[in-house]
């Protein structure tokens with residue numbers, strides 16, 4: 001689907017809650033802004049008016065794991081067609097906090113939804129679209145929980161209330177998926193300092209898309 005569009009990158013950030021994605025997205029966006037690269041920063045679930053409404057629902061209402069997967073992909077279809085692909089076609093980079101890898105990690109890995117169902121809906125919704133680069137911030141769930149507790153964020157939504165065994169499964173599913181696509185994923189040790197991590201993120205982006 002993207003063969004005909006300008007080849008500007010679609011970059012995603014993944015990891016368990018509290019792994020440090022937002023901190024590093026902020027650093028990358030500041031870097032892109034300073035060097036005058038046109039980009040859009042967005043997130044999932046969300047990124048469009050409808051997607052943000054679906055986000056509110058999926059982060060607060062109880063539902064079956066399968067419903068959760070479908071809501072994530074409904075928001076994603078809208079996001080992809082109303083925002084991500086138009087931005088890339090117009091030559092704007094897209095920097096996105098979570099994408100389909102999160103559905104694999106949380107709904108398949110964490111909740112136990114059948115992987116075959118995930119693959120079916122992923123094929124249908126994404127077609128051939130994949131991020132060009134995905135940073136995975138790998139962190140022990142116990143460390144992530146301590147970080148979130150310190151910020152007072154624990155208990156904020158129904159995912160963040162889940163226990164460390166859930167996040168251990170999510171982490172394992174992320175690592176498994178990263179292992180299958182080593183060209184796309186850059187796995188980072190999220191216990192490194194924010195400064196070390198942002199240097200690695202920016203160096204990787206500069207290396208792949210030199211000016």
Ligand SMILES: Nc1ncnc2c1ncn2[C@@H]1O[C@H](COP(=O)(O)OP(=O)(O)OP(=O)(O)O)[C@@H](O)[C@H]1O
Nearest residue numbers: 016017018019020021022023147151190192193194
């Ligand atoms: N490399 C780091 N080392 C130590 N603490 C960090 C690091 N990166 C971020 N933090 C702190 O950890 C907390 C969570 O960081 P951040 O919000 O960036 O994570 P996140 O992955 O976006 O979380 P969420 O998925 O819940 O939105 C914040 O208090 C942040 O200041």
Ligand SMILES: Cc1cn([C@H]2C[C@H](O)[C@@H](COP(=O)(O)O)O2)c(=O)[nH]c1=O
Nearest residue numbers: 017044045072098099102103106159160
């Ligand atoms: C895209 C996506 C997200 N989730 C979960 C992961 C997080 O707990 C929340 C989003 O909150 P964040 O603080 O903005 O990261 O939603 C999911 O379970 N499945 C998905 O596909």
